[in-house]
Amino acid sequence: MAVVGRRVRRVESLDRVKGVGSFTDDLTYAGMLHAAVVRSPVARARIKHIETGRALRRAGAEAVFTFQDIPGRNVVPIILEDQPFLAEEYVNYVGEPIAVVLASERETARAAAKEVSVRLEELPPILDLLKARRHPRVHLFGEDNVFKHLRIRRGDTAAAFSSCDVIVENEYRTPYQEHAYIEPEAMIAIPHPDGTIEIRGSMQCPFYVRKAVTSVLGLPESRVWVVQAATGGAFGGKEDVPSLLACQVALPAWKLKKPVKLVYDRTEDMVSTSKRHPSWVRYKSGATRDGVLKAVEVEYVIDGGAYSTLSPAVLYRGTVHAAGPYRCDNVKVDSYVVATNRVPTGAFRGFGSPQILFAAESQMDQLAERLGLHPAELRRRNLLRAGDTTITGQKLTVSVGLEETLDRVLEASGWPTGQKRDDGVGYGLSTVFYGVGLGAAGKHLARTGARVIVHADGSVTFSVGTTELGQGMTTVLSQIVSEELGTPLECVQMIAPDTSRVPDSGPTVASRSTTMSGNALKDACGKIRDVLLAEASRALRIPVSDLRIVEGAIVPAKEEGPSMPIDEAIKSCTTARLPLSAEGWHVSTSTSWDDRTGQGDAYVTYAWATNLAKVRVDRETGEVTVLKMWAAHDVGKAVNPTLAEGQIEGGILQGLGFALTENMFTDERGVIVNPDFSTYIIPTAADSPEIVSLLVEHPYPDGPHGAKGFGEQPLMGVAPAVANAVRDAVGVRITELPITPEKIWNALRSSRRVPVTQR
Amino acid sequence: MREASVIAPRSLREALRAVGRKGVVAVAGGTDLLVRLHDVAAGERPSFLVLDGVRTLHSIAPRGKGLALGPLVTFSEIERSSLLRTLAPQLVEAASVAGSVQIRNRATLGGNIANGSPAGDLLPPLYVLSARLELSYSGGRRQVMIEDFFKGPGETVLRRNELITRVVFERSQNRGFFLRLAVRRALAISKVSVAANVSLRNGRVQSVRIALGAVAPTVLRASRTEEYLLGRELDRDSIETACGLASGEAAPIDDIRSEADYRREMVGVLLGRGLLRIASAR
């Protein structure tokens, strides 16, 4: 392979280092207006009246739109269709959109939005996820405020626990995690004279945006054209939310026949857009004396906020990952996503799994401790290998590199396993896995299109329906196209993702771009290769089956014989008026899920990882310094190792934020009190430890060149590794994230009051 | 912000004439002020009195045995001043941990004082250096000890027609430190901070000043702790007692950055670390 597997330079990086203006807010159109959103100041209320007069009298203000102006349906269609685009009778969270204000300048629009007065009759809200289920008075969704309940039933946990030698039972909590992409949400709508409307903005999922805009404007899909602008980070935060923004610009642009731009202010972004679901977990696990994980019982509750958005899918991933990457014959999982009067939560790297893995991997270390086994040894005795069956009954056949990730980390770190030192330094392990792609919950979306055109001069353009978010998809897909067609990388150009160029290809989520778009491109390139090879075959008088493309030439598979440069083959095809463009299409292999038992082939395949954290804990202040992190990931095949390492390093730092500092506080009225970067604490350069990334490649035969998706996985096991390291360092177990100095200090203080043997 | 007007004086006299006018707010570095005005619509913004152009407010100069700093001296200038490194090490330590490079390049001494936050990092060092503030108005000036300047969080005795024009303190011939805890290693506001200025004679504490940040509505002098330490040797026992006393003097609260109990105890931990450093440096 000439290009796949090489550390080629990210294709858009030259533009980015020069600051070329490609992000949404860098774009300007003639006559463009600016939008600002009027939002609910309270968590739950009935809307009595919306008064727009004062806002409209402000100089420069152009218009105000409410739900009454919507020509189509007032709904943001995601999964359950319970979320209105603009509030009608009720508001259900602080920050819920009520109206959109337009003005000639951004500042004016924002000022005028504050002058729209909304008369509200406040109602008592539900703000606690555990009180939401079966709440006696407040009904936000269905009978019981449960958006979705999922279960796994496997074996007989009650009987299995009675045969266990050790049982560990604990409760865990995790808070909101905010995506904190550095580019705030931003969108532009441009109405065209031919009756179409163009949407251009920062987004993960152009086809979701198109669906939302067609629904709200009541237009056919053919008249809504969505193009992704350069997107400054997403991490799941630009999965469903851009659909809202798109409607917020599309409605006024459509009505006023002028381009409209909307960029969220950072605080507005943090208050009103999705985050990682807060969670509560009760986790019981049991093992026999020889270290076999016998039974796991989990109750998992996550806070979906006021509307269901992506929550059912988030819950699905959390449920499938509930027991960690281990064999276990007796499993009972009940998971719930509940409705509260808080901002709707949604997708965030890991998608419901980091919360449950924090619990699962903390449990494993406690079992190891009780059994007197080294944490790595307990894991080794239980981890999934090829031939094993997962807790959903899925038989794993190939691409199961978990044990190798464990070996690689142990080898690279030289983790001292001898006697415990008393220097406040500790090591903590986690082994995790990641179901690649949408899985059975998103089966209907598991298809992707692509289009490839080989031009007469030999250069190539391609289009896909998935998006570049900084993860490196453009580069990886360009490498794949270059490899397939023998075209030099610098002659391959990706067209910005555009709903008019390829069929609905589903969302850019679930670490699916490399595999899905990569396979669709391979399909398209294959069709073009057939044409090229047939033409070469005619000219060279060698059967097609005996020809190959190697480094820019079509050569005979056997060593001797004439060859033909690709350029010449292209010229020849052009002269012969043969089509050198093709559509590609890829459909995932089948997945399944039984709602009653939670059994089935949950995902097409899995990525695997081991993380090791080395920390130092200051016993007096409780402060944790992460000294070093090791992470090994089985990615099938690293199409570009530099980019894969970038995913690991970035994911680890986000995971360290989740583990140690990131927390969003809501007051007793449901208002987020720290919606900015000085109070919502993400790691800075000064907080980043040395990270050792190790790539393990157990090829996935259905992935392009053996690759499987893994971009989310680097974050997923970091928090439990840190919690386990803190326990190793100073003997306290923190079960609620983030692991703050205050919590460690409190735990150390209370542990000092208890004799060590009783801990 | 387009509608707001700006006054950009070139001399102190001009500045003092303008400062008292209705709806005028003085801007030093702007790193706090412009954050607070972030959500204020252009029409409702005050007029800015931009002080950058007043040369005399930027100086760092010896005065008598001590030092006189202009209020527009930036955190970066404090951090890099070799004069201050020897004469006011606490101030240099505090200036170098605050914010980020970008913030330190603009944030000023005077702004940190006028802002009046109990977590302002330069304040505890100024307390232990017995800083005096020169407050000027058109036609006169007065002097206020730093401890008398603050009335509460964000509240000071600075009158509407006054500017801080000079910060004067004696040179510290003593040993001093500034230590703090924050939610992350940079770009963070202190959860708790402790500054001290200690002089020893024949192994005994001859003079001592201790100030605590972010544990009360204003920066706090730990006067009972100081009293206790006076005349004593700095050994493990005296330091431990002092730490306990200082913790007791703090009056912290729970907020999003930390918890009251933790802060109270950390006052003692930080003071202990600083005093041990002094004791072992003897």
Next chain:
Amino acid sequence: MKLKFTVNRRATTLEVTGAERVIDLLRERLGLVGTKEGCGKGECGACTVLLDGSPVCSCLLLSSQVAGREITTIEGLSEGESLHPVQAAFAETGAVQCGFCTPGLVLSSAALLADIPAPSREQMKRALAGNLCRCTGYQKIFEAVELASRNMRREKRRRR
């Protein structure tokens, strides 16, 4: 008021009120959109520009505060198609992911290397802590600064 200042080595005069944020002047009046707004409160560093060579947040800077001074934005760090060694190193090591924080980080790194030609990791961390990046984990950014440092020192030695 008439604002006279230097932007990317070019003497510039603009009619201003004096109360505009410098970031708005750059982006809206001068079309220099490489300077990004991430928070508007000096907390993320995406809007970093060099003021007389020192990194500052242009979102917390008033136009009247830059009178007579020199501003360098990402567009002015190198001329034409050429790249500053820091820019080249960022592209080379994989220090760019989404790229939104990149202009600010490149400028902060360039200022660091102008001040300290061969910084330690600790010095890098201190110098870059004001530029939040949510994608990279900063590892490859440190590698980029190291690479640029080596290249710049080699270039300097060669010129001597």
